[in-house]
Amino acid sequence: MASTIPDPLPGSHSSSGAVRPAPERAGAIEAHGIDRIPDAERHGRPRDLFAVWAAANVNYLSLVVGGALVLMGLDLGQAIAVIVAGNLFWLLTGLLAISGPASGTPSEVITRAMYGVLGNRVNNAIGGWLVSVCYFALNLAAASTAAFALAERAGITANTGVRIAVVLGIAVLTLAISVYGHALIVRLYLPITLVLAAVFALVAVAVLRHADLSYRPDEPLTGTGLWAALIAGTTLIASGPLSYTTSADFSRYLPRTASRTAIAGWTALGGFLPGVVVCSLGALAATAVDMTDPQDALQGILPGWFAPVFLLALVLGTIAVNALTAYSAGLALQAVGLRIRRSVSVLFDGAVAVALTLYGLFVSNLLDTVGNALQLIVVLIGPLMAVYATDIALRRGRYDGIALCDETAHSPYRYTAGVNPAGALALCAGVGAAALCVDTLYTGPVAGLLGGLDLSLPVGMAVSATLYAVTMRNSPTVRAARALAPTA
Numbered sequence: 001m002a003s004t005i006p007d008p009l010p011g012s013h014s015s016s017g018a019v020r021p022a023p024e025r026a027g028a029i030e031a032h033g034i035d036r037i038p039d040a041e042r043h044g045r046p047r048d049l050f051a052v053w054a055a056a057n058v059n060y061l062s063l064v065v066g067g068a069l070v071l072m073g074l075d076l077g078q079a080i081a082v083i084v085a086g087n088l089f090w091l092l093t094g095l096l097a098i099s100g101p102a103s104g105t106p107s108e109v110i111t112r113a114m115y116g117v118l119g120n121r122v123n124n125a126i127g128g129w130l131v132s133v134c135y136f137a138l139n140l141a142a143a144s145t146a147a148f149a150l151a152e153r154a155g156i157t158a159n160t161g162v163r164i165a166v167v168l169g170i171a172v173l174t175l176a177i178s179v180y181g182h183a184l185i186v187r188l189y190l191p192i193t194l195v196l197a198a199v200f201a202l203v204a205v206a207v208l209r210h211a212d213l214s215y216r217p218d219e220p221l222t223g224t225g226l227w228a229a230l231i232a233g234t235t236l237i238a239s240g241p242l243s244y245t246t247s248a249d250f251s252r253y254l255p256r257t258a259s260r261t262a263i264a265g266w267t268a269l270g271g272f273l274p275g276v277v278v279c280s281l282g283a284l285a286a287t288a289v290d291m292t293d294p295q296d297a298l299q300g301i302l303p304g305w306f307a308p309v310f311l312l313a314l315v316l317g318t319i320a321v322n323a324l325t326a327y328s329a330g331l332a333l334q335a336v337g338l339r340i341r342r343s344v345s346v347l348f349d350g351a352v353a354v355a356l357t358l359y360g361l362f363v364s365n366l367l368d369t370v371g372n373a374l375q376l377i378v379v380l381i382g383p384l385m386a387v388y389a390t391d392i393a394l395r396r397g398r399y400d401g402i403a404l405c406d407e408t409a410h411s412p413y414r415y416t417a418g419v420n421p422a423g424a425l426a427l428c429a430g431v432g433a434a435a436l437c438v439d440t441l442y443t444g445p446v447a448g449l450l451g452g453l454d455l456s457l458p459v460g461m462a463v464s465a466t467l468y469a470v471t472m473r474n475s476p477t478v479r480a481a482r483a484l485a486p487t488a
Helices: 048-055 060-071 076-087 090-097 099-103 119-153 160-180 182-210 223-242 260-286 294-301 304-336 342-362 366-375 378-394 421-436 445-449 456-472 476-483
Strands: none
Touching: 048 182, 048 260, 048 304, 060 076, 060 119, 060 223, 060 260, 060 294, 060 304, 076 223, 076 260, 090 099, 090 223, 090 260, 090 378, 119 160, 119 294, 119 304, 119 342, 119 378, 119 421, 160 182, 160 304, 160 342, 182 260, 182 294, 182 304, 223 260, 223 378, 223 456, 260 294, 294 304, 304 342, 378 421, 378 456, 421 445, 421 456
16 A cells, blocks of 8 residues: 655646646645645754643633533532543543544544445534534634624624624634634644743632632532532533544644654644643632633723733634634545535535524524533544554554545545445444444433433544454555555
């Protein structure tokens, strides 16, 4: 499966006669989509990944999730322990990132190795595009709510027209970053990280002044109830890093000689550090104020002059995370099989997300419905992450990007009628096992037998990883990958 075809130089013609895009610039729209990045266009350092992931995780939702742990009945020490445990799943996000430089392709293409050329289209349609657009809509609604409050503070009545304008304005800013793409994201996210870190440092000072460091609920949880809350809380925190099975999208421009350890480490640290800090601030705040309405509650303990700054930071943080989401959603739409430019696919994704947001805010409770559905998303994203991570382990992190981009009948990733039975079986079995263990919108039979313990995350991941490892260990594509020259 290894290829000896050299990469054309930037600006030269490929074997098909197409002109290769010039190296990316922050001020130009990214030319690459799901195609392979040639070695001559690789650049950057692994530590650049830290800011990309940190900017996306210094945000309002992390505060909300941290506060929710205390509202679930955990004491402060238990909540902090759950926050640390859940954020350790960023190590898996970091592991997935090493596949980007190895292949030069985004995650949406690399997963052809797991599900087959055609099977991967279904994976990208559901596990990539649909989930990303729903998250985009929910985050956009959260940012818009903060912006509505900011408009009211400025004396502007947040009527329907103003609200529509706010939603569209935030969406335009978000999509502009996504359309310009990778180079702009890398350039912008360090200053965004620094700005958000400064704002949340001031929030931390205010929170620590009011927090009860010895907080314990009036009726502490014990026995099965405690274990159920601990597991549910860990799953809630872990759903963040597990949702980023697309980390190779942002590492694929790095040289193939870049250190694997550094790629995985900076990616994981960029998510883990702000995740722990900001979620912990939410838990600390919940010991002093009612975090069922975090925005108003936090403004009650912040200095009056600082409240507008805080609201602006909430909007900025959401733009940062949604720009990554829209970027990957655009790649997923291409990988589904639509032959459109990445920039066009991003705009289409944004239009769908804006429509969902407006419909949910002004017509029905659609966003509540989507939000409830996303509580169950760990049933899918846990097994997806497990299959991807296991594939990296089996192939020793080695991928042939040229072969991955081959969708013809001669592709080594056609498997059986375009579908890899091992990947499809492992994913479906993991999702099925996880669904039996759920205790959120419904109580699965396993959860019922265990008194409400929701083991969907560990069970789903364990089943998928084990089944995939057993069925793929002697696959010809795995053996061919191991024969490739090792990367750094």
